[in-house]
Amino acid sequence: MGSNVMGTSVVCQVGVIVRDVEKTAQAWANVLGVEAPSWSLTDPKEESHINLLGKSTDARAKLAFLSLGDQVQLELIEPVGEPSTWAEFLKEHGQGIHHIAFHLKGMDEVIARLEAHNITTIQRGDYTGGRYGYMDGVEELGVILELLENFD
Amino acid sequence: MGSNVMGTSVVCQVGVIVRDVEKTAQAWANVLGVEAPSWSLTDPKEESHINLLGKSTDARAKLAFLSLGDQVQLELIEPVGEPSTWAEFLKEHGQGIHHIAFHLKGMDEVIARLEAHNITTIQRGDYTGGRYGYMDGVEELGVILELLENFD
Numbered sequence: 001m002g003s004n005v006m007g008t009s010v011v012c013q014v015g016v017i018v019r020d021v022e023k024t025a026q027a028w029a030n031v032l033g034v035e036a037p038s039w040s041l042t043d044p045k046e047e048s049h050i051n052l053l054g055k056s057t058d059a060r061a062k063l064a065f066l067s068l069g070d071q072v073q074l075e076l077i078e079p080v081g082e083p084s085t086w087a088e089f090l091k092e093h094g095q096g097i098h099h100i101a102f103h104l105k106g107m108d109e110v111i112a113r114l115e116a117h118n119i120t121t122i123q124r125g126d127y128t129g130g131r132y133g134y135m136d137g138v139e140e141l142g143v144i145l146e147l148l149e150n151f152d
Numbered sequence: 153m154g155s156n157v158m159g160t161s162v163v164c165q166v167g168v169i170v171r172d173v174e175k176t177a178q179a180w181a182n183v184l185g186v187e188a189p190s191w192s193l194t195d196p197k198e199e200s201h202i203n204l205l206g207k208s209t210d211a212r213a214k215l216a217f218l219s220l221g222d223q224v225q226l227e228l229i230e231p232v233g234e235p236s237t238w239a240e241f242l243k244e245h246g247q248g249i250h251h252i253a254f255h256l257k258g259m260d261e262v263i264a265r266l267e268a269h270n271i272t273t274i275q276r277g278d279y280t281g282g283r284y285g286y287m288d289g290v291e292e293l294g295v296i297l298e299l300l301e302n303f304d
Contacts (some may be wrong), residue, residue, distance in 0.1 A: 004185035010221035014166060014252055016294040027292045031269060054211035068252070069162035071223040076294065091275055095294040097249035100220070117183060140179045142168040142228065142247040 005113045006104050006147070013020045013073045013101035015146060019091045021078035025064040032066065039064040041080065043127065050125035052083055059084035071087075075101070084115065085134050085144070099134060102148035107133060110147055119145065157265045158256050158299070162199060165225045166251065168297060169241045173230035176215035176247075177216040180226065184218065191216040193232065200275035204235055211236035227253070237275045237286050237296070253287060253298035262299055271297065 018024040021039045029036035042048055042060045048055055062078040077098065078085035089098050093096065104110055111121060115134050122134040130150035137145050170176040173191045177295040181188035193213045194200055202209055214230040229250065231239035241250050256262055263273060266287050274296065282302035289297050 001187060004183050005183045009184045009186075009219060009224075011166065011224050014163065014249075018294040024292075024294055025191050027269070030154060031271075032161045032264070034153050034161075035153060037250045040211065043300075067161060071221050072163050074163075080215065093245055093248070095253070095290055096245070097295055100249070114183070117179070119183075138247055139184060140176075142170040142176055143249055 016079040251296040
């Protein structure tokens, strides 16, 4: 029994690909009995440094968040432009659950350890205050993992 | 702003369809640095009363669970036989995240309220100590919901 590769087991987000973030956020708000959250557009590539399989891309996404209990946020993701893991998922599967996310420290070391488990990098980028990495665990784990590292 | 249709917002499981539950449980155990969980087979239809779109089916599934923090369990699901929502998902999408689950009370009333939101019943059944219902929220919410009601 080895150590925890990500340094955490605590899932913090469930990421869902949708066609219309505003409409879907309103539908979730209706089901949960809360106010519909506003959405925001991911930063342009000059700021987000987004790359898909190591290549820069113009793709962005509209994001909205709802709370599913204290531990977990629901993240609604509407792909804007392409190519991105978000747009590819929508094209291949339609609407559906794209990933589960974990907050961690030491992104580069965690990615190196995951790659040793055949879980490879799909897409990376920055957001205000942190950075993310999507890891292709579909074959090994059945899921795409998102790694989130907030800067101190 | 209406009331909460499910009576809860607390996600308790993320359900993942896999081809080989034993292999995938071991891969997750390796990543999380824990012992691999054992798996169990769902009850035969005489006990589970499983039905897909209202019709009884011989389909079953092998299940294994890992903890993703205090609030959420990862549920690995290997379809056994068909037809079931599990087998259909594997055929259509390959391995991936099938649903998110919520514990609630008053299954029939919750289902009636969800159906009024165009979120319809896919599959229902019993397990030892409770019952479940999968609800097709893919179009409205982007996800399949699983409702879980443990008997008192």
